[in-house]
Amino acid sequence: MEEELKPLFTPWKIGNCQIKNRIVMTSMGGTNLFGWMERNHFDKMGANYILRVARNNVGLVLPGCQPVYNPIMGQWLYKNEKMYKDLAKWLPEFHKTGARLFVQLTAGFGRSFTISRSMEKIYTNPVLRKAAKPVFDIDKITASASSVPNRWSDLVPSREMTIPEIQEFVEAFAKTAKLLKDAGVDGVEIHAVHEGYLLDQFTLRYVNHRTDEYGGSFENRYRFPVEIVKAVKASCGDDFPVSLRYSVISKTKGFRQGALPGEDYEEVGRDMEESKEAARYLQDAGYDMLNCDNGTYDAWYWAHPPIYMPENCNLEDVEQIRKVVDIPVVAAGRLDPYKAAEEVKEGRLDGAGFARNFLADQEWVTKLMKGRKLDIRPCILCHNGCFNMSHYKGVPNDQDMEDSLHLSRCAVNAETLQWDRHHLRKALKSRRVIIIGGGIGGMETAIDLKKRGHEPVIYEKTGELGGTFIAASAESYKGRLRDLLRWYKKQIHDLGIEVHLNTEIQSAEEFKGQELVIATGSAPRILRNVPGFDKTIEACDYLRGHEVGNKVAVIGGGLTGCEIAYELALQDKQPIIVEMKDDLMAQKGVCLANSSYLREWFALHKTPVYLETSLSSVHDGYIICKDKDGKEVEIECDSVISSAGYLPTPLAAEGRHIHLVGDCLKVGNLRSVIWRAYEVAMQI
Numbered sequence: 001m002e003e004e005l006k007p008l009f010t011p012w013k014i015g016n017c018q019i020k021n022r023i024v025m026t027s028m029g030g031t032n033l034f035g036w037m038e039r040n041h042f043d044k045m046g047a048n049y050i051l052r053v054a055r056n057n058v059g060l061v062l063p064g065c066q067p068v069y070n071p072i073m074g075q076w077l078y079k080n081e082k083m084y085k086d087l088a089k090w091l092p093e094f095h096k097t098g099a100r101l102f103v104q105l106t107a108g109f110g111r112s113f114t115i116s117r118s119m120e121k122i123y124t125n126p127v128l129r130k131a132a133k134p135v136f137d138i139d140k141i142t143a144s145a146s147s148v149p150n151r152w153s154d155l156v157p158s159r160e161m162t163i164p165e166i167q168e169f170v171e172a173f174a175k176t177a178k179l180l181k182d183a184g185v186d187g188v189e190i191h192a193v194h195e196g197y198l199l200d201q202f203t204l205r206y207v208n209h210r211t212d213e214y215g216g217s218f219e220n221r222y223r224f225p226v227e228i229v230k231a232v233k234a235s236c237g238d239d240f241p242v243s244l245r246y247s248v249i250s251k252t253k254g255f256r257q258g259a260l261p262g263e264d265y266e267e268v269g270r271d272m273e274e275s276k277e278a279a280r281y282l283q284d285a286g287y288d289m290l291n292c293d294n295g296t297y298d299a300w301y302w303a304h305p306p307i308y309m310p311e312n313c314n315l316e317d318v319e320q321i322r323k324v325v326d327i328p329v330v331a332a333g334r335l336d337p338y339k340a341a342e343e344v345k346e347g348r349l350d351g352a353g354f355a356r357n358f359l360a361d362q363e364w365v366t367k368l369m370k371g372r373k374l375d376i377r378p379c380i381l382c383h384n385g386c387f388n389m390s391h392y393k394g395v396p397n398d399q400d401m402e403d404s405l406h407l408s409r410c411a412v413n414a415e416t417l418q419w420d421r422h423h424l425r426k427a428l429k430s431r432r433v434i435i436i437g438g439g440i441g442g443m444e445t446a447i448d449l450k451k452r453g454h455e456p457v458i459y460e461k462t463g464e465l466g467g468t469f470i471a472a473s474a475e476s477y478k479g480r481l482r483d484l485l486r487w488y489k490k491q492i493h494d495l496g497i498e499v500h501l502n503t504e505i506q507s508a509e510e511f512k513g514q515e516l517v518i519a520t521g522s523a524p525r526i527l528r529n530v531p532g533f534d535k536t537i538e539a540c541d542y543l544r545g546h547e548v549g550n551k552v553a554v555i556g557g558g559l560t561g562c563e564i565a566y567e568l569a570l571q572d573k574q575p576i577i578v579e580m581k582d583d584l585m586a587q588k589g590v591c592l593a594n595s596s597y598l599r600e601w602f603a604l605h606k607t608p609v610y611l612e613t614s615l616s617s618v619h620d621g622y623i624i625c626k627d628k629d630g631k632e633v634e635i636e637c638d639s640v641i642s643s644a645g646y647l648p649t650p651l652a653a654e655g656r657h658i659h660l661v662g663d664c665l666k667v668g669n670l671r672s673v674i675w676r677a678y679e680v681a682m683q684i
Contacts, residue, residue: 001369004338007345008352009369014060014328015241015288017186019351020098021059022344023365026291026332026353027104027191027245028386030408030417032064034083037405040070042086049417052362054099057369060351061099062291064408065106065191068172071113071141074134077105078175088183095184102243103180106191107169107224110144110198111207112297114389115153115396116404123156140165145201145208145215149255151297153396166214166224174231177240187241189291190228193282194245195303196252196269196296199225203278204250204296206268218274222281229286243289244282248275248317251299258299258596260604261310269296272317276324283325290325291353292318293333304593305334307381307477308566308601312339319348334381337368359386359410359417374490377412378483383591384411384671391592393583411671412484414678422678427453433684434511435459436651437519438499439467441662441673443488445517448681450495456517458497461504465489467521468663469670471543475567508653515657515684519677522646522663532618536642539564549638550574553623555615557584561643562598569605576608576635578615578625589669610635659684 001009009021030036032046046063054061068077094101122128123138132138142150143165144158177188193200201207202224208215214223229242250269251259259265270278279290293314295302305313314333322329331340332353340352357364360379367376386408390398397404410416415423430453435442438460446456464470466485473481492499508516524538537546539560550573554565557579565575577584584602585595602609612628618640625633650664661677 002371005341005368008337008341009057010344012328012350014187014243016239017100017241019059019100021057022340022351023058024060024291024330024332024351024353025053025058025062025358026330026355027062027065027189028355028359028408029064030386030406032066033087033103034066034077036064036407037072039073040066040075040077040080040083042083042090045417045420047090048419049362050101051094051097053358054094054097054101056363056366058099058365061101062104062189063101065104066176067106067108068169068176069108069140071108072136074137074140076172078172078179081179084179084183087180087185091184100186102187102189102241103185104189104191104245105173105176107173107198107228108141110201111142111148111158112151112196112198112201113142114399114404115142115150115156116399117396120153120155120396144198145204146210148201148207148209151196151256152391155396160210163212163214170224170227170231173228174235177232177242178235181236181240187243187288188232189243189245190225190232190287192245192247193222193225193278194247194293195300196247196250196298199228200247200296204269206252206254218277218281222278225282226285229282233286238286241288242286243291244287246279246282246290246292246321247294247296247303248272248292248314248321249294250296251294251302252296254298256298258295258301258600260597260600261313263604272320275321279321279325283327287327289328289330289351290321291330291332292321293331293353300593301597302333304383304387304591305381306383306591306594306597307480308594308597309334311336315339315343315349319343322348322350356381356386356410359408360412362416374486377487378480379410380412380480380484380670382411382670383594384589384669385409385416386411387593388589388591390585390588390590390595392586392595395586398588411669412674414675422675422682424448424452424682427684430454431515431684432457433515433517435517435519436505436508437467437521437662437664438462438465438501439519439521439662439673440469440488440670441521441677442467442517442519443492444674444677445519445661445681446497447488447491447495448678449684450497452681452684454684456497458492458499459503459505460499460501463502465492465499465501467519468540471540474543475563476570477567505651508651508658512655513657515659516653516655517659517661517680518651518653518664519660519662520649520651520664522667523649524642525645525647527615527642527644530615530617533642535618535620536640539641539643542641548573548641551637552576552639552641553578553635553637554641554643555623556643556645557581557609557611558587558643558645559585559590559594562602564641564643565607566598566601569607576610576637577602578610578613578623578635580612580614582612584609584611589671608635
């Protein structure tokens, strides 16, 4: 192990509970032991995931948060005693790893509950609302500290919770914690005075407008989480550890308005002064640890940092809390393990929280310890698989039901929490498999085929593996994507996969009768009806180094166009975005944490954005566009980058031995490419 990492692998205590090292896997919805958005039960898939992580040298494991009141069927978590017996039977196997397990319990989401279009229809139709209530009581699920707007939808407001409802939740926390303790769990974490979830909504001034004992004064606003820890301690004893998921600063300007890093703004939630007082107050109430980051659902990019957020983005604020309490403090949020080790060594931090890293690679801690960091499959902070709740104008949450019910899967690892349907078996007969195209789709297919015992051969027309991902990973802030590209190339090398570079295959006929995977990608969409379009610079060409002027029009928003505009701004250029739709990112699969950051960044930096505007013609020094009313708009610019989308370009081939993967089948995102490639490799 590298000397500088050793502080991360020293023991520490939470209350009387000894933890073998400082690595904490923080909770993610979908990694649950008792199911997620379904009837509560002992979840074998979640338990499998937790065990894989624990066997790889993690000190403290926090499974996905469990609502003490299940939104589905309205079941209280403490009422299903069988699953606690199942948990008790499983825990000895977990404890053989030497890791400790704290189960995270939540009061729920309140106004942050993710609303879909179908939920809007149910809520706004009195007949449907009444019929759905026994299964899905939206009114109860979204209830908050006060009557306030939902984060996702104007059609489903949150009502004020009653005092009897609050007290029922407090009792449920205590009963559930006792069952967990009796099953052998090492502690619980209360979720959360954090991220603008329900308990946090009571503490935040801009959400809590109550005039009873749960509103107004500081003590009243924090009464709910205080009553919970006191009830848990009364039920389980003072020596049973209770952690609290805690947001240091809300980083929030108002409803649906976050504050970006470095922005000068007026805090409407919890500022540092209040946070220090609250941390001490919560410690004195009985909490044994604070598991910290920043943000609310209104400033979601702090709690779920996309790749645009700075590394270690929450660390400086968490350090301030560590100075004012006597209990252990954990930090999370784009945390670098080397920086975390330094913080632990200097006494500025007690534990280091990581989450999505474990989705990409459950063995990453073991690999880090053994000096194999180049073998770690990196998380690229995309949220495509783990947390892809997308939101844009007129649409509350554009997310497939399959994704809504199965969070914490991973775009770059097709197996994570999908071992029932994604698993590689040794091939009965080894085959030579030709792969045309050496992008991510082709490389993923080749790696998985090789692991099964086949002999894949990659033919790539250029002199480098990577395909369009080389351009996609080129922006200055996309180091994680470049790490992933290096990981793929290393796997290809280490597995001894045959690769032919600078070899263009123009016809599949020469491989007739053989197993053939076509991964030839896509081609940029050309707007042939736009005069002067040939003057534009294609997005990938720009990303590969094509020079542009100072004032650059980007044609097409969406994630690609917005990321290019963001990169241009970081390079001190002046981007202008022209988008046909009524929202910059009306795009399924792009998490709100990602899209809200970019929308708000462009607004803060006054980047010109033309929505519902289409390109009419391109000229030297300017473009002509049409707005939604058909009015012509002339926009001055030095260069024009086209990000108008892509079209599949499969190599023509037919037959039962032909398999298409990646964008040549259907243009998608990295997740669709990798998962499809894995599935093809499973089938051959």
